[in-house]
Amino acid sequence: MTKYFFSLCLLSLCACASYEKVAYQEPPDAEKLGGVILEPVLKVRPYYPQKAKENGLNGWVMFEFNVGEIGEPVNIKVVDSHPKGLFIPEAKSAFKKWRFQSIKKDTVKKQFSIVYFE
Template sequence: MSNIIRSGTSIIPAVIITFFLFLGMYWLVTSSTHDKIDDDDQISIDFSPVKVDEEINQKQRRIPKKPPPPKDPPPPPKMKVQQNQQVVNNMPTPTVPALDLGVGGDGPFLGGMGAGVDMGQDGGIIPIVTIQPNYPRKAQIAKIEGWVEIGFTITETGTVINPKVVKSKPARIFDREAIRAILKYKFKPKIVDGVAKTQYTTQTIEFALAED
């Protein structure tokens, strides 16, 4: 009998402990399951496409206005153009000794035409423009006189090309000024059957001092 009482006394606490253990385990399981359900309720995954509102900024292009037509430009200032003769007269005159051209042997003057002159149907060589040569300063101071014979070609337009000294006396003193002058001459072109032709001729330029 005593053994039975001892066994019952030991079983009752074990049953109580076992009951509370099961109760605790049940509570733990229930609590974790409830938390899991709550977590599942809170997590929501939506795989539906999301509409994104895109604002497209379109630049409006405005056609530029046409510029107004330019106003009429102001008239250019009027310039007074003087005649060539007046312009020449207003230019400073270089200091050149007084020379006479072809008058009584005083100063440089033109001699006659030499070889190559065609005195045919058009009356030969006719000078249109002649330039008075400068008297060399050294020759004037030394009172040297002389002459230069120049050969040259008259072109179809009447200008002078290829001037060369044929003879000169004294040699080389007046050559340079004579050639400078002859290059500025202009002649009436030679006409043959209505066509202008070149021709060769010579010209003598004499240099003489004025008599005191």
């Protein structure tokens, strides 16, 4: 009886340690959020988290930001991500190294960009 209980506990722990596969979700539409998607002129690939790789997960993180004087993203905010929270640290680390074309200071539209993990 103890062997069965131990096996059941071990299986429960293994199930808790793995990520559940989730249906892919598209990023939000930037226009509906009152902005535009900016494409970088320099893109640094993010590190793919090992747990995500092992579980075959892909996703994205959408940032709202402003373009600084030398094209760097500043005032970075996470708008959304999928799966929730999984890729944010690695995406933000890579995104800070991206560079964009300078834009006019009086631009009223919000600027967005998306880091994909595929």
